[in-house]
Amino acid sequence: MSLLKIENLNVYFNLQSGRFQALHNISLELEKGKILALVGESGSGKTMTAMSVLNLLPNTAQIDSGKILYNNENLLEYTPKQMQKIRGKEIALIPQDPMTSLNPLYTIGNQLIEVINLHKGLYGKDAEKYAIEALDAVKMPDAKERLNAYPHQLSGGMRQRVAIAAALACDAKIIIADEPTTALDVTVQAQIISLLNEIKNEFGTSIILISHDLALVCENADDTAVMYAGSIVEYCHGKDLFFNPKHPYSQALIDSLPNIEQENLKTIIGTPPSIRDNFLGCPFAPRCEKKFAECEKIKPTLKQIAEKTSVSCLLYENFD
Ligand SMILES: Nc1ncnc2c1ncn2[C@@H]1O[C@H](COP(=O)(O)OP(=O)(O)O)[C@@H](O)[C@H]1O
Ligand SMILES: [Mg+2]
Known part of the structure; x- marks a missing residue:
């Protein structure tokens, strides 16, 4: 059953220099208790997609068309007040560095307890007990003592645990983790990802895992959307x-993963386009090893080619 469904989302930036499309017809489905990964190079539109769901786009951005269905209601029709109730409570964001979402002036306890007051209606000792339980659930060592710590006194990994504890404390149904491990070292990265997996299994939380780290995504996602230049170029399962990557971009990404022998490590030549670039054909064509003449002229659309596989590439389209 899908809990969150994005349908044909188009987002533009209205800048002094003009109007530029940042997201092109994005459609995604997050199922209950699953991890949906958004993967792609920097600038491919992953964060914009997440921010559209949370109604936290920059002022210069505008949703032109599309639907974001949560429990079959279109969040794009919600008032800011209705959205406030969803954000943080139903749908929680775990940012790259929670230093940006935690208040440096208040202790972890103050901040968790505030969330619990607001969302659980628990106060005093009850709220404190709940905060400790939430920290225990995210395997925070010495949970009780940590309540008195300030954000800067914790390591990056522990701050991520606090952010996840806050999401648990208000029974978030969806956690959007935007590059949650990018700022962490490799061992801590693995711990945070395994924690997200445990939370998914134990509480049935659905997770949107945003990452440019393909290895991490391949190991953990139930479904994956590969993004390029504001479009989904491939949507696949498990x-x-x-x-079995289908799109030449996905294939190139996989080929660039380090293997055990560390041999033949390929890099994708060129750089990803900017939203200011206008393409008549496929935005990946200039970097594609498999392009043919039509690729520069015809824009491919995302087409389903197998039960749980869609791809946006002319190689998979029949035309004369
Ligand atoms: N405030 C902004 N003003 C103009 N362009 C922006 C702004 N924020 C993001 N963009 C552009 O939108 C595109 C998608 O950005 P983003 O979603 O942040 O990418 P990702 O998260 O995949 O790295 C990029 O080309 C980026 O340059
Ligand atoms: Mg981003």
């Missing part, structure tokens, strides 16, 4: 992205 480990298909790793074992």
